[in-house]
Amino acid sequence: MITIALSKGRIFEETLPLLAAAGITPNEDPESSRKLIIGTNRDDVRLIIVRASDVPTYVQYGAADLGVAGKDVLLEHGGAGLYQPLDLEIAKCRLMVAVQNGFDYEGAVKQGARLRVATKYTQCAREHFAAKGVHVDLIKLYGSMELAPLVGLADAIVDLVSTGGTLKANNLVAVEHIREISSRLVVNQAALKLKHDRIQPIIDTFTATVQARQQR
Ligand code: ATP
Numbered sequence: 001m002i003t004i005a006l007s008k009g010r011i012f013e014e015t016l017p018l019l020a021a022a023g024i025t026p027n028e029d030p031e032s033s034r035k036l037i038i039g040t041n042r043d044d045v046r047l048i049i050v051r052a053s054d055v056p057t058y059v060q061y062g063a064a065d066l067g068v069a070g071k072d073v074l075l076e077h078g079g080a081g082l083y084q085p086l087d088l089e090i091a092k093c094r095l096m097v098a099v100q101n102g103f104d105y106e107g108a109v110k111q112g113a114r115l116r117v118a119t120k121y122t123q124c125a126r127e128h129f130a131a132k133g134v135h136v137d138l139i140k141l142y143g144s145m146e147l148a149p150l151v152g153l154a155d156a157i158v159d160l161v162s163t164g165g166t167l168k169a170n171n172l173v174a175v176e177h178i179r180e181i182s183s184r185l186v187v188n189q190a191a192l193k194l195k196h197d198r199i200q201p202i203i204d205t206f207t208a209t210v211q212a213r214q215q216r
Pocket residue numbers: 007008009010011051052053069070071072073091092093142143160161162163181182183
């Protein structure tokens with residue numbers, strides 16, 4: 001059996017065409033089904049539906065052979081024991097620093113002020129501000145980071161931005177670009193060796209599909 005770990009939402013939706021190219025069609029839609037293990041048209045392939053941030057863990061321990069995870073999640077996880085052969089170029093967004101409209105971020109940084117930064121991405125944020133030589137107090141949140149500056153919890157947030165609509169709706173502005181984010185295929189290294197004849201063709205098909213898209 002080959003087990004593929006995916007999260008609901010954009011990753012599932014954007015992975016579907018890649019699975020289809022590899023001849024894999026889920027038997028159910030995780031958005032409407034409550035099942036966490038979803039069969040496919042192939043007897044030897046199943047999908048498991050987990051939190052986005054849990055995908056690397058399932059693959060690392062071999063509970064899933066393959067998975068799809070955002071680079072943000074992989075950077076926070078550390079990627080130990082994971083083979084990351086392919087950038088799938090899906091679920092693209094940017095990791096950014098944002099502040100409330102009117103907050104003088106540049107000025108605060110120039111003055112060497114200590115900044116309070118709320119984020120789910122503490123690892124990436126710590127590295128970013130350390131590289132800039134900015135002193136920060138990091139406040140770990142698990143979601144809705146946009147709220148933090150509005151209620152005085154933080155001066156700034158580090159969050160993923162795609163259209164910028166959520167920032168705008170909450171009177172925030174992006175002030176710094178940390179890095180581009182997209183989702184990667186992750187593979188359990190032992191599984192790749194043991195089930196090479198079945199896993200490698202999936203990797204090859206995903207690779208060819210991503211390359212074909214780039215040439216369009
Ligand atoms: P959870 O809902 O379990 O707390 P999450 O909110 O990170 O986790 P999703 O919103 O499904 O889960 O995001 C999954 C992945 O998609 C993220 O890890 C990131 O790589 C990417 N992503 C997150 N937000 C955006 C966005 N606004 N636009 C594009 N891609 C995004």
